[in-house]
Amino acid sequence: MITKEQYRERMFKMKPNICIGSKMVRRDDPRLIPGLNVLEVTYDLAHDPKWKGLATATSTITGEEISRWAHLPQNPYDLMQKQKLIRLAARRVGGCIQRCMGHDALNALAICTKEIDMAKKTDYHKRFMDYMKIYHQKGWDGCCAQTDSKGDRMKRPSQQDNPDAHVHIVEERKDGIVVSGFKMSITQAAYADEIFVVPTRALMEDDRDFAVAFAVPADCEGLTLVTRPVWLREKDDADCPPYCRYGVSDSVLIFDKVFVPKERVFMCGEWEFGRRVALLFADSHRHSYSGCKPAVSDMLCGVTALAAEANGIQKVAHVREKLTEFASTAELAYAAGIASAVFGEKTASGVFFPNSIYANVGRRMTGELIYHEYNMLTEIAGGISVTMPFKEDFEFGPFKEQLMKFIVRNPKISADDSLKIWRLVENVGASPMASWFEIAGVHGGGSPIMETIALGIEYDYETRKKLGRYLAGISPELDDSADLLREPTFGDGLITERPVSKK
Numbered sequence: 001m002i003t004k005e006q007y008r009e010r011m012f013k014m015k016p017n018i019c020i021g022s023k024m025v026r027r028d029d030p031r032l033i034p035g036l037n038v039l040e041v042t043y044d045l046a047h048d049p050k051w052k053g054l055a056t057a058t059s060t061i062t063g064e065e066i067s068r069w070a071h072l073p074q075n076p077y078d079l080m081q082k083q084k085l086i087r088l089a090a091r092r093v094g095g096c097i098q099r100c101m102g103h104d105a106l107n108a109l110a111i112c113t114k115e116i117d118m119a120k121k122t123d124y125h126k127r128f129m130d131y132m133k134i135y136h137q138k139g140w141d142g143c144c145a146q147t148d149s150k151g152d153r154m155k156r157p158s159q160q161d162n163p164d165a166h167v168h169i170v171e172e173r174k175d176g177i178v179v180s181g182f183k184m185s186i187t188q189a190a191y192a193d194e195i196f197v198v199p200t201r202a203l204m205e206d207d208r209d210f211a212v213a214f215a216v217p218a219d220c221e222g223l224t225l226v227t228r229p230v231w232l233r234e235k236d237d238a239d240c241p242p243y244c245r246y247g248v249s250d251s252v253l254i255f256d257k258v259f260v261p262k263e264r265v266f267m268c269g270e271w272e273f274g275r276r277v278a279l280l281f282a283d284s285h286r287h288s289y290s291g292c293k294p295a296v297s298d299m300l301c302g303v304t305a306l307a308a309e310a311n312g313i314q315k316v317a318h319v320r321e322k323l324t325e326f327a328s329t330a331e332l333a334y335a336a337g338i339a340s341a342v343f344g345e346k347t348a349s350g351v352f353f354p355n356s357i358y359a360n361v362g363r364r365m366t367g368e369l370i371y372h373e374y375n376m377l378t379e380i381a382g383g384i385s386v387t388m389p390f391k392e393d394f395e396f397g398p399f400k401e402q403l404m405k406f407i408v409r410n411p412k413i414s415a416d417d418s419l420k421i422w423r424l425v426e427n428v429g430a431s432p433m434a435s436w437f438e439i440a441g442v443h444g445g446g447s448p449i450m451e452t453i454a455l456g457i458e459y460d461y462e463t464r465k466k467l468g469r470y471l472a473g474i475s476p477e478l479d480d481s482a483d484l485l486r487e488p489t490f491g492d493g494l495i496t497e498r499p500v501s502k503k
């Protein structure tokens with residue numbers, strides 16, 4: 001397992017193929033550092049003995065200890081550990097930990113390569129597992145590029161006027177393929193070792209060239225990242241609070257005739273599997289949300305509770321009621337993740353995959369509630385988050401003394417702490433990061449309508465209809481055994497709580 005210092009060194013040595021605001025920059029650009037800081041937290045957690053077995057796992061390929069972000073889940077316990085790790089890590093950075101997309105892509109590729117091989121007698125799975133061995137040995141970190149720029153949403157990839165609206169194969173060679181096209185909204189790509197590319201949607205036979213999945217180094221020849229970092233107004237200086245150290249960035253990826261060697265190609269023209277791999281990534285990612293979204297609710301709940309205290313209204317009934325709403329959202333989403341893990345299934349590849357119904361209901365609920373949660377913070381905090389004077393006015397402005405008196409509302413909270421609380425309220429509730437979380441909460445991992453569509457297709461409505469017929473007296477008997485006798489997966493690595501020894 002590499003350290004955060006090795007990770008940073010590796011990033012800074014990469015080719016400067018990133019464009020921000022019209023200029024090419026290296027990965028040590030100050031606007032990318034808040035994002036790198038987030039990744040560094042994940043390396044620190046993996047090296048902290050306290051989190052051994054949670055932030056780390058044993059590689060099924062090399063037998064070595066690896067970061068959990070690179071581990072292919074083998075059982076429900078692995079999925080629950082991943083979910084717990086996401087909540088743990090996301091709390092520490094006050095939001096998105098950015099590593100789950102890469103992990104979700106690994107799961108999707110491990111499963112889908114096996115299924116393509118079984119149907120088509122190809123050898124993608126071995127190729128992928130050989131690649132994974134190197135991934136584990138090098139301690140790489142990858143992001144996932146699924147979302148294509150898509151062009152006209154009502155047309156399929158092969159019907160677009162601009163073929164680059166989706167990443168596609170432009171040439172097939174003996175030793176690999178050449179690809180072109182645009183991916184967009186790709187989080188963490190600007191400070192990842194590797195980029196995994198998978199299709200974004202179901203495909204038809206005409207879309208064969210768009211049925212492509214592969215891995216490339218993030219600074220490979222022909223690839224440019226046009227990156228939008230989200231950073232806070234406050235600087236990462238000595239007295240910068242933890243929340244202001246962290247940020248995120250998303251990139252448009254421009255693939256301009258990028259050569260991908262054969263050993264890194266995991267799907268090449270198998271259009272029938274476009275939908276499958278797209279959904280495998282999406283469902284795995286929706287399960288990841290059951291760890292990260294509770295962490296966002298934890299953060300919003302904590303900030304709201306502090307704002308209430310600073311306003312002296314913490315005992316007021318509507319405030320207490322609103323705090324329970326955060327608790328319900330966070331823990332229902334978390335519970336959906338646990339249910340998704342224990343009702344998951346072992347796939348032919350050996351990878352254990354979360355139950356898609358529970359993953360989708362959890363993700364859908366959090367996607368729909370995100371603005372409500374921000375609204376509760378706004379209601380309780382009042383309008384100060386967008387009207388308070390700048391930090392410098394409090395620190396060394398001519399009205400510093402008056403402002404430090406002005407900022408105190410609850411006499412039990414010092415001026416310094418009051419200022420810190422209201423700065424946090426501003427940063428969490430009214431900054432570019434706040435907008436990012438609101439929109440990520442709706443669209444990241446697929447908009448709520450996508451979960452609605454998934455539930456429309458996959459949920460067992462027939463059993464519910466049978467219940468209706470039975471209750472109406474149309475059917476004399478009710479057969480819902482398939483639904484209710486379904487067993488969760490216990491054993492096989494699912495560790496139950498051990499009683500604490502009284503000695």
Ligand SMILES: Cc1cc2nc3c(=O)[nH]c(=O)nc-3n(C[C@H](O)[C@H](O)[C@H](O)COP(=O)(O)OP(=O)(O)OC[C@H]3O[C@@H](n4cnc5c(N)ncnc54)[C@H](O)[C@@H]3O)c2cc1C
Pocket residue numbers: 101143144145146147150153154184185186187188250436439440443444445446447449450
């Ligand atoms: C902060 C953030 C981070 C992200 N990170 C990543 C990442 O790391 N990797 C990645 O691959 N993606 C990432 N995404 C992309 C995310 O998965 C997409 O935003 C999401 O799937 C929605 O796609 P879109 O943004 O293209 O919206 P659109 O697809 O344009 O959707 C807009 C609306 O149009 C509707 N619509 C679209 N097509 C149709 C149709 N054919 N018929 C009917 N209605 C339609 C949708 O349902 C939706 O209501 C990220 C997004 C955000 C906001």
